[in-house]
Amino acid sequence: MKGKQRKYSDLFKEKIVQLSYKKNNLSEFAREIGISSSKLTEWRQTYEKFGIGGFPGSGGIKMKLEDQKIFELEKKLKQSEQNFEILEKGTKYLSMGNLSIYPFIKENEKTYSIIKMCEVFGIHRRVYRNWKNGIIPPKKQKILKLKDEITSLYYLFNRQYGSVKITRELVKRGYKISGNRVAFYMNKMNLKRKLDRKFESTTDSKHDFYTFPNKVNRKFHRDAPSKLWVSDITYINTSVGFIYLTIIMDVYDRKIIGWALSDDLTTKNTTLPAWDMAISRREIKNQLIFHSDMGSQYANKAFTDKLESYQCIIRSMSRKGNYCDNAMAESFFAILKRELIYRQTKLLSKKKMKVEIFDFIENWYNTQRMHSSLNFKTIKEFNNDN
Template structure:
């Protein structure tokens, strides 16, 4: 049975169709078909607007159309900036408010791409996994490919991710990520001399409770395009910080151990007994360096036993990491370039940003911040 509509309703529908300049909303509002409205418009043709009114209606339509476009842009632009997945989600969440075709046009996504992406949409769990894998990759390359799953897990946890070591280990395996392997390096120690050799006072006690109570030192070589450079370091066992270092073209005392020591005492004051431990190399046993250490009343000298590198294991560990993280696998560069690289590694990477397993996977700066905060609270 056909629906019967009052003439007044038909006239109203026809008048509105001309005023609005479109018929889709009229169809929905009055519950009629397009063919039905077409018949009514023919019957009530006298209701058609005159040219002047038609122009006004058309201008109003364009204004509303522009306002709607601006509204979609205002609400949807931040989602467009986050990529196609987030753009699709905005369109889907606002389909009851705006037409999908209009949103796709304004946000520059084709309707076919929208519906195809909707079919292929991943679950929230899959999205989290993809995001986490991207973060694992980001941390891996940010930390120079030197972090294994333990350190990457700790870094992600500090960034707010709730992840476990086993989970990150699996993702690293899936992504084919491996930290750089450690390699053996050439020994630079010249222990054949007639200088005084100190006993091993440190005796492998590599953990101390306060800064400037035990320092260890060592020297290694670095190959460049034109010969070697020699890196001397002084490391505080308290926080594993490199408090003093020097980089030289030659192995003389004035270019290796002496400037490294001078930098160390400038950076960290000696206020109580300090054990200074090294190997038996001539750079540490010679009279000039011995006299320098003896001028500090709180300093006690300590040296590794003959042919026993484990007595200075912390220094050797630093050099192993240094070679792995900065040198190995990289092309030879000039001495000038290497000086810049070493400075960046020690001062801006190792002493500030690198996470140390010995410090509970904290950076040296984080560890010291906690230590001195605790110290000040106890003094208050």
């Protein structure tokens, strides 16, 4: 029975070959070191062809030293190009924080290695694995909940409270937190006190159309889908003027079930297409409350007739000039602007901005974003559990 063939390291081969050139008798030298003459001859031929590049170590490729240097440079260049490609694709998510980067990594696991993506974004692999397995550290949960509480207070008080007053409100609610910490989070989320800011109104409440009493009275919680839908319109600045986003949200799971982007504020291009999308996506059940402001897009005859054709719908409207009455819709717009609009370093074209908003609503907010109001679950996870 033949014994196992002895293995030699590449470093050993290199040194033996170099030493062999100082010997007069190769056969005798081979016997001294315990190898065959043919093996020594083979090693010498490799050395003569590639030099020390013929012994590159485990997993290496035999090549001349100058070729090896070029190979290493090309390898580094390829790695750099891949790093740049990963960073370029994930930049907009990176600016939103780690909770936005994690879904990006998960989506691209088949394209890039997890190790490489975590390295590029400076994320510990264990932390990413915990997120992927649905494990959110208690500290992170606490911070996310606090941020949502700050955002809620910011809009509850019509964006007129700064960090000092919001800190006082948080303390009243049982939080032990300093004003500096609140100011830090508000700055991170771009929640700045609004003082005499001029803006373009998206709805006109000075009209003689239909108006309805407030049936919601800021009690937004619902225990099932299609019991309360809220709607609102906001404007978004682009490099060539405004575009207008109309949304309809089911407050049960916070999903944007209907939305429309338009270049004008006509009912035909705002509330009607958003409504058509909503009813195509979610079944209307008995006693659905549809809540909006008193804007003409909601109060005119065309939209009113459309809703009245569904006899199970109850209309509700916010009181004039009171943002808090439609806080759920305002909260979504705050998230949109914080996580997308305010992250832009320059104004985008209308076409590009429309693509970005579609991606934000359909591929992020409605599908991958965790919502603290849903116990840190995505909308899909929340609905699967209920």
